Amino acid sequence: MRAPIGNFDSVRPATEALDELNPAVAEGIRSWSGPVPVEHLLYVDTDPEKADTAVFAETYGPGLHDASANCVVVAGKRGQTVTLAACMVLSTTRLDVNGAVRRHLGVRKASFAAVDMAVGESGMEYGGITPIGLPEGWPVLVDSAVVEVPYVVIGSGRRRGKLLVPGKALAGLPGAAVLDGLAG
Structure with missing residues (x-):
């Protein structure tokens, strides 16, 4: 099988790579009910030492950066209540934490969640956190530009391996809201 983007030695449907995924992500794939058929979600095996976006794009093909x-993962706080949210933005943009995220969550303060909190609460590895398989109730905020990308590279819950999914698949995740201006 050949990937729709990038140059990967190992490409297969995510449904055939469940053992390679974080357990919560594997369950998210097993129970997939989004508007995009699960067969369109692909797993590519990648070197965990090359998981950071710039190095990843350099290693696995031109165009992957875009x-x-x-x-x-953002922590929004209103009084003593903390709301964790997953925000999906293209790697070429910056998340508008203090504007779009804060307003959408209806919180007084929003900030990037500490690594320990993001990893501990998501149950995923840092550098591999993905919106598929997050704990129930987490808002998933998706920048409208992400939805427009035919195939987007996202984490697999681990630093090793990535998922290639149609951008519009992210709009159908539980708790997902597509927002214009989430990123700048």
Whole structure:
């Protein structure tokens, strides 16, 4: 099988790579009910030492930098209540934490979640956090530009391996909201 983007030695449907995924992500694939058929979600085996976007794009093919989306975990706080949200933005943009995210969550303060909190609460490895398989109730905020990308590179829940998914698949995730201006 050949990947729709990038140059990868190992490409297969995510449904055939469940053992390679973080357990929560594997369950998210097993129970997939989004508007995009699960067969369109692909797993590519990658070197965990090359997981950071710039190195990843240099290693696995031109154009991947523009087709990579980061899953940024944000902690929003209102009083004593903390809301964690996953925010999906293209790697070439910056998340508008203090504007779009804060307003959408209805919180007084929003900031990037500490690594320990993001990893501990998501159950995923740092550098591989993905919106598929997050704990129930997490808002998933997706920048509208991500939805427009035919195939986007996202994490697999681990630093090793990535998922290639149609951008519009992210709009159908539980708790997902597509927002214009989430990133700048």
